[in-house]
Amino acid sequence: MRDFLPADKARRERVLAVIRERYRAHGFDEIETPVMEEHGRLHAGIGGDNEKLAYNILKRGLDAEAIRAAAEDPAQLTDLGLRYDLTVPLARFYATHRGVLPTVFRAIQIAPVWRAERPQKGRYRQFVQCDIDIIGDASDRAEAELVVATLDTLDALGLEGGIVRINDRRALDFMLDTFGFPVDERPGVLITIDKLDKIGPEGVVAELAERGAAPEAVEAFRAFLMRPQTLEFHPYGERQIRKALPEGAPDDIVAHLAGIGEAVAAARPSTGSGAT
Template identity: 50%
Template sequence: MALKKKPVTGMKDILPAEMQVREYVMNQIRETYGGFGFHSIETPCVEHIENLSSKQGGDNEKLIFKIMKRGEKLNVEEAREENDLTDSGLRYDLTVPLSRYYSNNAASLPAPFKSLQMGSVWRADRPQKGRFRQFVQCDIDILGDASRLAEIDLILATTTLLGKIGFKGYTVRINDRNILKGMAAFCGFPEESYDQVFIILDKMDKIGMDGVERELKEAGYEEEKVKKYLSLFESVTRDASGVRSLGETLKGSMDPEQAENLAAIIDSVTGISTCQFSIQFDPTLVRGMSYYTGTIFEIQVDGFPGSVGGGGRYDKMIGKFTGMDTPACGFSIGFERIITILMDEGFTVPGSQEKIAFLLEKGVSDEVTNQAMKEAMEERAKGVTVLVSQMNKNKKFQKDSLLKEGYTQFKEFYKESLK
């Protein structure tokens, strides 16, 4: 039986041209976030199944690649359910592993702790453009800071990075889970129904206001409550003053300080950042992860479906490990989606070093070969990238391929003479 040459569904081989862009973006990430004081860390790709299945990861918990027990611990004959066969799984995000990491190592870490983590995650998802079953995530998190300084710092760092790699004109959408709850309470929805209401609201960008109204009514909610609820979204403006105005409207249903906190974040980012983007209050922004407790945000790029980054505050997750809540806030960029956009736009890495190809005719003498190798080493000492390779029969095709890889100069070595 012939072996399969294509990758497993939902995973991909990365060719050199894309790998060059990926490495460039990764270097920009490390440099930019490092300049904001974030520390690079690494966590294992395998996590305890109890941590991955703790009802904090939303729908991602349905997409876990589970790992079977090993050796004598694996007893298939006596297994009665799936959990009898598995004790771990591949991580589906970087937030749960970070929370475990911090819980285990807090005594050795600075406070507050600013974390940068890049690595592959795995989800048994339906593959599509920009979405894979194995993909790289890039997260920055601030643990131990309950103030809005954390949100401001995260947004400024992320937008600075995007500006460095050429993104402009995008939108940072921002909301607060407490405002979502305050709006629902103001309109009379029972607290136990909030999750269902928010799930329907989260479809706003796909089905519109009319679609949300229809689905809320079909779910059994009274028309008067639904109308009152949707009128809030129609009347609020998408800036800091809109947040403050909404906070006044909801002051009997939520702490007005929560609205003021969000408005102050918008004002600060708008006043400080020099990058070309807009930050907008979006009261329809929900984000599906159940671990979010306060501020939430997403990045929207015109012409690209879905978000290319997102995050928020998750002040209760670390307490699941330690028994004591720790303030936590994070921002994740959609690394694979950003790479997809850059590749579709024909992005080339700026400031790449000079690249020369030395092509040796088949059968050249050792003397000519050594001459080529010596010259290549001299050029490399000057910082030039030099490829030494045997010359193909179809030299034109070979050169065209090398041009696509960024080689701009060629030197040919023949049996009889050097050209």
């Protein structure tokens, strides 16, 4: 964790003010949630490897006998934990307050989160996340709004050449089917694939092998990652999307992704930023 000197704090607040202003201009309402959530909610399986990094909080009033009784299952000693991201708190927030929220709710939350990371350069145990979400609208338009709002915010901050990478779970499921990963292996496989930007293709392949994933599927995935590729500046058209996926990608998935790209391009015709 770290301190911020006055000059750094002032710069930080100016940046956060720009972010808030731009997202408000796109119709997002800021929310605030507690730093703590119930232990069971934080460890419900939706946080992936982040759940292993959660700071847990001991129950109040524990005596020596209770501590000894929980020696084999330390989780019995905790009932709360510090949030490790803003997704779990948002889900709980919406479930609690949906009766007084709009049918389509655009939310922004900027807040600190905590993860028990190993100390290393550039990785802190307390850091700030900024999340925007649209709940109640599953259309291509809503997804395009998220991308456009984010790129507009990057422009307002003076950051040029911004790129948004779009993840579609249906496309991932199609890929895992194609490569031959069994259904029961996929939760762990997806957690490893999510580290692609951090550890690279070879690191992902090595971790999949360590997890005991199906060897034939791992090799097929490795071959896909290592295939020759031609980079294109605006890779959101149908042809470019099909090139980025294994052969035989379902038409509805391709059309959905292409529709998002077309909507973003229509909203930002004169900028150099884009979605991939």
